[in-house]
Amino acid sequence: MTERGTTDVLAVQTRRKGRLRISKQLRTPLAITGGAIVVFWLLVAVFAPWLSPYDPLAQYFQRLQAPSAEHWFGTDQVGRDVLSRVISGAQVSIPLAVMLVVFAMLIGSLLGAIAGYFGKAIDETIMRIADLVFAFPTIILAMVIAAALGPSLTNAVIAMLIVSWPAYARVTRSLVLGARNAEYVIAGRLLGNGPFTSLGKDILPNVLSPVVVLATLDVGTAILLLSGLSFLGLGAVPPTPDWGSMVADGVQNFSSWWIAVFPGLAILTVVLAFNFLGDALRDALDPRSQEAVQGRAL
């Protein structure tokens, strides 16, 4: 009962007042800061080839130089320019994280919608698999899968997809359960809509907007997870300029702090910006719904 009540409220809110309240909530200082930083990094990712002072893969400099006028962020253990690599890193992490979240959302909400709408055995099967994924701490399962598949960025993304779809499935399922017996859906069924039309045309358009907003909040977490896998050597393969593996380089060359500090700051600022934005968005949507969805740890 309560589940249905809150989801109804959520759906109505996003349909009627969603836009108005969101735009108002996004005028907070935190949201503006977050938005600005996100835009900054998106621009960096797009214009990376023109922004980076040197070739991010070229190894023609003296190794382990401290930051200087020529190399603002210094050089790494094989003589590559750290600034150029941090800039190119934006092209690796951000698009991959966005892509991952989009796919996780599509797969998760589709499976969740099917589970919620058809119920019974389909529901049980899908949700028990989801439970199994939730039985592991996220990065542990992602690590295990990525290791079994072999280290590469593609496999890391596949591993992350496997661990991240169930969150969307759960949310969508509960929203669909709430909307399944709404009057407009029943009316549609009486007018002759089959199950797929009913689900696709009547239910999903009405429940998806909170799911989409929730997905945008997850981009930060996805970047954190992806860089974590790369740090473990299970993501980006050298010499790809990935922020996570650059921090790992820093662990090997401990006294040259600049190798790890700058890529780490890049991760921190991007993730923080997405989380600033997400926090405001979540407040705008419904302060009570936030923990139910976000209660998943990294």
Added chain:
Amino acid sequence: MPVSSNTAPEKQGARAGIHPLARYLGVRAALTILLLFGVTLVTFTLTNLVPADPVQAALGEQAAANPEIVAQFRENAGLDQPLPVQYVTYLGNVLQGDLGVSQQTRAPVSNDLGKAFPATAELALTAILISIVLGVGLGMWAALRRRTITDQVIRVVSLVGISVPSFWLALVVYFVFFSQLRWFPGSGRLSPAAIPPPKVTGMYTVDSLLAGQWVTFADAVAHLILPAAVLALYTIGLLTRFARSAILEVLDLDYVRAARAKGLPGRVVVSRYVLRGALVPIITVLGVAFGSLLSGTVLVEKVYSWHGLGEYAYSAATKLDLPAIMGVGLVVGCVYIGLNFLVDVLYGFIDPRVRVA
């Protein structure tokens, strides 16, 4: 609640002599055991999914070229059996504590894990204590000062907490507080000169206390502080946000307003009424919070040469030592499921509604 729907199960329970709480716990326990089997199924599937041929890996190239030797090996290793049979064999091995042999240490994985486990337990328990105290404290502070500067500052702090890459922070903190400031000892669980206390639990702080070795205890605590603090930061952020909203929800309830109206001092209202009411949702999230800590150890321990599960998993991952990785996945998965079961049990005892429903 309608009477009819309420009395039927109660009668049934009374006839069978089952307390509703016992039934709740029984169902939880059964689900937990199912999940544990699920975890072994996941690790088994992943082990079999490996692209590398186990025959090729175990035998030399020359031996692998000989079909007779290969057939013999496959038979010995049980690889010629159908997958369900292989799974049962695997399950039997796991239940007997046989997790295979690590490719890098050449020792049974279960031995390695047994050595590493107490170290991680010590680190994670310390970190969860720090997280609960600071997380719930900050969350409560923010909730009571809702929409003030304090609330905003705490919000930013908690957002920073969940945004910092822990593996990076570990490195930065180590560099600043050890290499530069020398405020804390460096990596490892004890100073190189110190002798570990006689093993009881394997946790140096506990063992040194049990043995009455105060110097060793101080040394172990000093080594714990940096990694535990780094590990806790994410969980503090998580708990702060959760505690804040849980407490805000309780603050609006009638019974809290009634307590205020009676003229009870604010401190009493908060500790006796608000915190107790908010405890149930906070406890439910502790399992998740602990999961985030276990994940964090994989990324943090390496930097501090903390010889626990995390460092073991890190080196296994970087060297693609699959038996070791699967072992860590299995153990961490089981610990996580076990803890969530404990949370469910605790929840059943604290929230009377669970006992009836």
